[in-house]
Amino acid sequence: MSDRKIIICRCEEVTLDQLVDTAESYRCSSRELKLRTRAGMGQCAGRTCRALVDEIVQKYTNEPTPHDIPLGYQAPIRPITFSLMGEKDHD
Amino acid sequence: MIDVFIVGAGPAGLSAANVCAKNGLKVKVVDEFMKAGGRLLGQLHEEPDGTWWNGIEEAKKLNDEAQQLKVEVDCGVSVYNIKKQNKSWKVYTTKGKFQTKALLLATGAAETAIPIPGWTLPGVMSIGAAQVMTNVHRVKVGDRGVVVGINILSAAITRELQLAGIEVSSMYLPGKNIATGDHGNPILTMKSMLKVASLAPSKLIRIGSKLMKSESLHPLALKFYPKSGIKVWGMPVHLRKAVIEIVGEKKVEGVRVAKVDLNGEPIVSTEEFIPVDFVCIAGGLYPLVELAAITGCPFQYVSELGGHVPVHSEKMKTPLEGLYVAGNITGIESAKVAMKQGTVAGYSVVQDLSNKKEAFQVQLKQAIQTVEETRNQAVIQFHPDIRTGRKKVYMSFKDKGLMKKRDFYGT
Amino acid sequence: MTNSRIVHHPILGRLQERGKIHFTFDDNEYIGYEGETIAAAMLANGERVLRSHEESGNLRGFYCNIGHCMECRVTVGNQKTVRACLSLIEEGMIVNSGKKLPTPFKKGETL
Ligand SMILES: Cc1cc2nc3c(=O)[nH]c(=O)nc-3n(C[C@H](O)[C@H](O)[C@H](O)COP(=O)(O)OP(=O)(O)OC[C@H]3O[C@@H](n4cnc5c(N)ncnc54)[C@H](O)[C@@H]3O)c2cc1C
Numbered sequence: 001m002s003d004r005k006i007i008i009c010r011c012e013e014v015t016l017d018q019l020v021d022t023a024e025s026y027r028c029s030s031r032e033l034k035l036r037t038r039a040g041m042g043q044c045a046g047r048t049c050r051a052l053v054d055e056i057v058q059k060y061t062n063e064p065t066p067h068d069i070p071l072g073y074q075a076p077i078r079p080i081t082f083s084l085m086g087e088k089d090h091d
Numbered sequence: 092m093i094d095v096f097i098v099g100a101g102p103a104g105l106s107a108a109n110v111c112a113k114n115g116l117k118v119k120v121v122d123e124f125m126k127a128g129g130r131l132l133g134q135l136h137e138e139p140d141g142t143w144w145n146g147i148e149e150a151k152k153l154n155d156e157a158q159q160l161k162v163e164v165d166c167g168v169s170v171y172n173i174k175k176q177n178k179s180w181k182v183y184t185t186k187g188k189f190q191t192k193a194l195l196l197a198t199g200a201a202e203t204a205i206p207i208p209g210w211t212l213p214g215v216m217s218i219g220a221a222q223v224m225t226n227v228h229r230v231k232v233g234d235r236g237v238v239v240g241i242n243i244l245s246a247a248i249t250r251e252l253q254l255a256g257i258e259v260s261s262m263y264l265p266g267k268n269i270a271t272g273d274h275g276n277p278i279l280t281m282k283s284m285l286k287v288a289s290l291a292p293s294k295l296i297r298i299g300s301k302l303m304k305s306e307s308l309h310p311l312a313l314k315f316y317p318k319s320g321i322k323v324w325g326m327p328v329h330l331r332k333a334v335i336e337i338v339g340e341k342k343v344e345g346v347r348v349a350k351v352d353l354n355g356e357p358i359v360s361t362e363e364f365i366p367v368d369f370v371c372i373a374g375g376l377y378p379l380v381e382l383a384a385i386t387g388c389p390f391q392y393v394s395e396l397g398g399h400v401p402v403h404s405e406k407m408k409t410p411l412e413g414l415y416v417a418g419n420i421t422g423i424e425s426a427k428v429a430m431k432q433g434t435v436a437g438y439s440v441v442q443d444l445s446n447k448k449e450a451f452q453v454q455l456k457q458a459i460q461t462v463e464e465t466r467n468q469a470v471i472q473f474h475p476d477i478r479t480g481r482k483k484v485y486m487s488f489k490d491k492g493l494m495k496k497r498d499f500y501g502t
Numbered sequence: 503m504t505n506s507r508i509v510h511h512p513i514l515g516r517l518q519e520r521g522k523i524h525f526t527f528d529d530n531e532y533i534g535y536e537g538e539t540i541a542a543a544m545l546a547n548g549e550r551v552l553r554s555h556e557e558s559g560n561l562r563g564f565y566c567n568i569g570h571c572m573e574c575r576v577t578v579g580n581q582k583t584v585r586a587c588l589s590l591i592e593e594g595m596i597v598n599s600g601k602k603l604p605t606p607f608k609k610g611e612t613l
Contacts, residue, residue, distance in 0.1 A: 003268045006206050010565070010573065013558055016206070016270060043572040043583070048565070051203045051377060051398065052270045059269060065392045069399050073384040075172035078123070079575070079583040080185060123569050125539070125590055130568075135513060143513050167588070169569075201570045213550035213563030220567030220587075228542035229508040229517050255508045341561055342550045379570070 008056075009049045011042020019053065023060040030057045030070030043079075046071045093119050095440050096182050096191035098170045098382060101129020102426045103418025103433035104197035105153040105164075110437025112160035114451075116444060119191070120162060121184055123169040126227070127154040129199055130219070130419075131426050133226040135251050138470060146426065147226070153430075173386050180386075180413060193413050193440045196382050197433065200397070200419035203374035205240050205265045205274050209337030210372060218373035222248045225255045233369030237346055238262040239334045241280050243471060245373030250324055252371075260367060261320060262328045263348060266335035267355040274374060275355040277313050277330045286475050310353050333357060337370050346370060376423045376473065386414060391487045395480025396422030397473070404488040405459050407436035408443075415439060422480055425471040431462040506546040507535075525595040527576075540586035540597055541567065541574050552576055552586050553600030562600075575600055 004017035014037045022028070022036050030053055033039065039053050040046030046053070050071045058065060095111050097104045100122035111118045126132060128150025136144045157164055165186065172183035173194065180194040202217045209215070214233065216224075218240070221232045235258045238249050249259050267275035274280070313330060320327030329348075335357055336347040350361035376397055383401035384390070388409045390399045400421055403409050407417045417436035418429035435458040442451040466477065474480065509517045520535040527544060534543030541564040544552065550563040552574045564574040567587045574586040577598040586597075 003208065003266070006208050006268065006270070007211055008206050008270055010211050010562075010571070013211075013555060013560070016268065020269065043575065044570065045381070047201055047379075047381075047570045048204050049206075051374075052206060055272055056269055065394075067389075067391045067399075069380070069384055069390055073381040075385050076183075077381045077385065078169040078171040078185070079572075079585070080171050081581065123588055125537075125588065145513065147514065167590075202566060211560060211562060213552070213561055216564060217566050217571075220564060223567045224542060224545065225508065226514060228538060229511070229514075230538075230542045230546045231506050231508060232545070254513065255511055342563070 008052050009037075009039035009042060009046075011044050011048075012038040014039040016056075019056050020060075023056055027061055028057070029061075030054050031072070033057055034071055040071045045073060045077060092179065093117055093189055093191040094444060095119075095193040095195060096180070096189055097121075097195045097197060098182070099129060099197035099199055099418065099420075100124075100127040100154070100164055100166065101197060101199050101418055101429065102131050102149070102153065103199070103420075103429040103436070104129065104195065105150075105157055106430045106433030107195055107197065107415075107417055107437035107440070108162045108164070108433075109153070109156050109160055110434055111440055112157070112162045114437075114441040114445075116441065118162045119189065120157070120164045121168040121170060121186075122164070122166050123185075125167050126150075127157070127164050127166055129197075133222040133251075134426060135226055135254065136247055136470065144470075149426070170382060173382055175386065175411070178413070192444060193415060195415040195417060195436055195440065196401070196420055197416070197418045197429075197436075198379045198382055198420050199429075200376040200423055201379045203377055205271050205372050205374040206268075207239065207265050207271070207334055207337060207372075209339065209343075210370075212337055212339045212343050213341070214339065214343030214368060215337055215370045215372065218245045218248045218371040221369075221371045222251060225252055225257065229255075231255070231257055232371075233343075233367070234258065235260055236367045236369035236371060237334065237365065238371045238373060239265050239346075240274050240373030240375075241284065241328060241330065242274075242373055242375055243284075243473060244375065245371070246284070246323070246328075247471070248371070248373075249326070253324055253326065259326055259371075260365060261326060261332075262323075263346075264330065264333040264351065264355060265372075266333045266349070266357060267351070275333060275351075277316075277351065277353060277355055278309050281309070281313060281330055286472075313353055334370070335362070338364070343368055343370055376419070378420045378422060380420055383409070383414075383416060383420065386411060388414060389487075389491050391484055393422070393480045393483050395474050395476045396484070400484060402487050402491050403484060405435075405485050406439045406455065407432060408439055408488075410488065410491040413443075421484070422477065423473040424466065424477060425469045425473075427465050428462060428469060431458065431465045434458045435462060506548065523591045523593050523595075525591050525593070525597060527597045528599050534591045538591055540576060540578075540584075540589050540591055540595075543591050544586070551599070554602045556600065556603045559602035 094116040131146035134146030
């Protein structure tokens with residue numbers, strides 16, 4: 001198997017060559033790379049691959065890692081049941 | 092209303108809970124793992140004095156104390172959201188919502204991956220997964236395996252696997268690619284292992300100490316690195332061989348290993364196939380900060396601490412009122428340091444919720460000092476420049492603290 | 503895999519006696535012990551596969567074992583997206599592996 005076919009994001013099965021090709025052609029941020037490839041947008045919210053995606057972006061943009069988290073997090077950060085999700089939040 | 096809600100029943104969370112409870116606060120701790128103790132559970136290291144650091148026992152001590160102090164510790168519960176409400180926090184858990192004056196995030200760390208071809212096959216797991224399966228659940232992860240990624244954590248856990256009677260055939264570097272980064276570099280790997288003298292294989296240190304004195308000799312040390320690896324606890328550690336692919340139909344059946352040059356590049360036609368039924372990937376740890384991120388807390392990227400950390404002070408306070416952090420969420424360090432940070436966070440909460448603020452000044456100061464002392468004596472050091480990293484964050488807190496006030500007064 | 507439970511340990515001591523628990527995984531019957539997670543009990547039974555990737559059908563087992571990676575998610579009773587590494591087996595529990603979805607239902611349909 002070629003190295004470039006390695007899966008980086010396990011949830012969405014995004015490969016290294018998809019990420020590298022996208023990063024090369026758009027010179028984009030982690031956030032944009034994520035939106036373009038879906039890397040880090042799966043069930044684990046990037047907990048497994050975010051550092052890898054950041055590393056690839058850094059290689060291609062040559063920008064230092066920003067202090068703001070490149071791939072943000074959104075609630076809910078854990079799987080919740082439909083009943084919890086449906087609950088109205090009177091606050 | 093709860094006085095203090097703590098996310099994470101690891102060494103940091105439990106230590107903080109116990110300080111708060113001792114000082115009369117109403118404390119609730121939740122953790123999504125089925126047992127209290129966090130990643131203490133499963134840790135098993137031999138200390139320099141020959142005694143064993145048994146994380147399961149340490150966790151039990153902390154939890155027993157919490158039970159005596161009537162701290163409510165609820166396991167198997169996940170926190171999935173947090174919102175600020177006037178002067179309090181609202182915490183959303185899989186077992187109800189809670190209102191609390193103070194909120195302490197002690198969610199610990201997560202593992203960084205090293206992607207190699209075939210790493211999604213069943214039977215490939217993170218090194219931490221193997222630790223928990225072996226020492227906590229007491230189920231063998233396989234009959235024979237390899238460890239990919241050579242660092243302090245993988246060395247410690249590989250030994251734990253051996254103690255449990257699981258055969259680890261070798262430790263290897265990962266095959267080099269853009270995403271495996273420094274993990275695939277023999278020289279950098281050797282350097283970082285030599286820094287952790289207490290755990291590094293003694294033979295490596297012996298070879299190393301002579302050659303490591305001068306930077307220019309580093310490649311030489313690796314040139315003479317034995318082809319069969321250096322035996323540590325009876326198992327070869329290879330700095331000149333890398334796993335380039337994990338192979339299997341429905342699960343792991345073996346790994347393809349190649350010799351690598353001094354830069355970690357595979358050397359053609361040096362490949363061999365090694366049959367194994369499990370593979371552990373050890374890419375290191377980073378602070379698990381997701382809950383801090385959704386509170387809107389400012390962050391700082393500090394490589395010495397393992398990545399992005401919520402900005403905080405030495406007192407474990409964040410710039411957000413009523414939000415505290417402790418343990419590995421603030422940077423990767425050993426469990427002993429996490430405990431002491433928990434104590435600091437506990438006193439900070441107690442002080443902030445007390446009418447007599449000066450009353451806890453002494454305890455707080457002492458607790459901060461204890462963190463420093465524990466750090467200096469730590470057997471397991473994840474990063475040699477941890478102190479530099481800590482300073483950066485405390486500085487940033489000062490800036491952010493001022494910024495917040497300015498915003499507040501509308502200048 | 504032989505002797506899959508670690509009964510004797512030189513430092514942690516002997517594994518304590520525990521009650522047996524019966525559960526099913528994809529309609530097959532399994533026996534585990536009290537206090538074991540679904541992932542641990544399955545592994546002890548020699549089963550590493552816990553789900554198929556929803557799109558590709560590629561097989562997956564547990565990866566991080568502490569609730570972060572979501573690779574071990576299974577269905578327990580009617581409850582989907584249950585982490586096998588954090589959930590304890592119970593008597594009579596019905597567990598099903600995550601399955602490959604029919605092609606029209608793609609991303610976003612996995613909740
Ligand atoms: C896999 C792994 C293995 C490690 N092995 C070692 C080792 O062998 N030796 C060593 O010195 N250090 C090890 N460490 C480092 C370890 O982080 C520290 O030793 C120490 O345990 C940190 O303590 P803590 O209290 O900050 O966090 P932890 O001990 O990690 O505790 C945090 C707790 O928070 C819980 N949690 C997180 N998010 C949520 C949520 N949203 N809802 C509910 N609960 C949540 C977790 O379940 C966990 O129990 C390891 C870390 C990891 C991740």
